[in-house]
Amino acid sequence: MRLKLPNFAKACDRTGLYFDGRQDNTLTNEKIDTKFYRKTSLEEHIVLISEPHSTYFGHVTPLSGSAKDIKNSIMGYLKKNSDYLKLRAVGSDGANVNTGAKNGVIALIERDLGWPVNWFICLFHFNELPLRHLILSLDGVTAGPNQWTGPIGKELKTCEKKTCD
Structure with a gap:
């Protein structure tokens, strides 16, 4: 069965998107008058993994860590770089910002797409x-x-x- 699974996955036209985020100190240039100064700011970075085959798909930097901004960044990237109409599953850790029933990232993605997706939530974080x-x-x-x-x-x-x- 294991040997046949990759062939099945290649033929499957349904795709999944998994994401995880973290806040990082990011070095930016800030212009004051005519001079530029380096400034360290805390930014949210989201990495995107596509399924099947667990391949790196890209990363986005939302304006903030809110569910709405994360969803807007992910959907903007998806619409530019993939056939998002095939998206059938979304996975993340169990943070409330991702899994909130009404205003979590996955719920907002479902509303944006217009159809429900399968939710895959990491249970390691749950424990x-x-x-x-x-x-x-x-x-x-x-x-x-x-x-x-x-x-x-x-x-x-x-x-x-x-x-x-």
Whole structure:
């Protein structure tokens, strides 16, 4: 079955778009009077991946991190660079800005397209906060990115050397 899957995917005329964003410090030039000055500003950057085959499709920089601006950037890029009429699936992490039922990015994309799409939401992010709270209640706070204050966390440094009894 695995060997036949790529051939099926190539023949499939339905496509998916997956996106993820992050805020980055971006160096920009700001003109004051006749001189240009470098300025560091925080910008939202969205990477786009097309399916099938998980290929890099492009990236966009929305005006802000709002769902409306992210949707406008993604749809503008799609309309210029692809046959967006074949879009049938959209995937992202579970952030509310992406998955809000009325005004999330995916819901706004559906309204813009005029038809529903399949939503693929990453469940790794879904478990992140509950797991963090569980570790906090069982082991206490962390002392840094790789340092633990509780007894369980302190044992992690040498856990692979211990034997299973």
